[in-house]
């Protein structure tokens with residue numbers, strides 16, 4: 369059975385990947401929300417089609433589960449180009465990347481997920497490939513090593529990262545367009561849910577969709593996952609009938625709270641409030657307190673907590689806001705907020 373962490377985790381695993389594939393929008397016009405990114409991207413793609421040239425390289429940044437992979441697939445579909453998919457951690461050596469780059473076809477879209485986790489030598493090879501559509505294949509070792517230049521087909525790189533700040537400037541600068549993906553509004557998630565319900569042949573009344581959307585952590589992947597748990601609950605306990613109350617009972621059962629906070633979000637806030645008096649406290653100290661890697665706390669939990677106005681990142685460390693104290697029904701102690709009246 370799923371733990372609440374798995375249920376609201378923004379990462380997809382196993383069978384979920386298959387269901388996700390079925391629910392993915394295929395064209396830009398079907399993609400819900402992210403209006404600004406959609407419009408910007410549409411211009412980049414249309415002008416490339418007009419010129420008959422591959423568009424500039426595209427970087428997408430933002431928390432997991434917001435649709436970066438979906439958009440990469442859409443870019444290829446809109447261009448009518450083939451898509452090659454890889455990820456930063458798979459590119460350990462320059463040779464791994466060279467093998468892909470040298471077999472790209474004209475105009476192909478190369479999607480590198482988690483591009484900030486690519487090994488350094490591969491990254492350096494990518495600079496030249498992005499700029500000049502060329503790679504230098506190094507033959508031999510030591511002083512006798514020679515670089516043999518190899519032309520590659522013009523391609524479009526689509527990179528995705530949850531941590532744009534970790535990308536070295538020379539790599540970041542080689543992208544002609546950066547799409548900043550943000551958490552979805554509740555109304556947008558309602559649209560995602562009603563589209564998914566239609567594709568899954570479910571009847572989802574608006575009020576029930578509203579309830580699920582409000583608990584989806586601003587993330588389409590989580591919305592789709594909660595929808596399936598509500599369907600399970602309705603099938604077993606309510607003869608398949610979904611109402612707001614049934615959705616709410618199902619989500620309570622799975623311990624998804626009214627703001628959609630997951631186990632990690634709650635652990636981070638509880639540690640911050642109870643162990644560190646609301647902060648300020650450094651990221652690594654906070655991460656140790658919840659038994660997670662600092663990167664997980666920073667990438668997975670914090671962006672949503674900041675967006676919900678529950679946590680602030682300050683130069684002196686992480687600070688819980690008045691709303692965080694209120695969320696847990698705790699009184700704000702004197703001297704809270706680390707002396708900052710901003711929060």
Ligand SMILES: Nc1ncnc2c1ncn2[C@@H]1O[C@H](COP(=O)(O)OP(=O)(O)OP(=O)(O)O)[C@@H](O)[C@H]1O
Nearest residue numbers: 388391392399400432433434435436437438588589
């Ligand atoms: N704008 C959207 N409209 C409808 N569904 C969406 C949208 N964005 C994402 N989804 C749904 O959410 C799921 C997750 O999206 P996707 O895999 O593209 O996220 P991601 O940002 O690439 O996450 P990760 O980086 O973890 O792979 C997809 O299956 C898709 O069904």
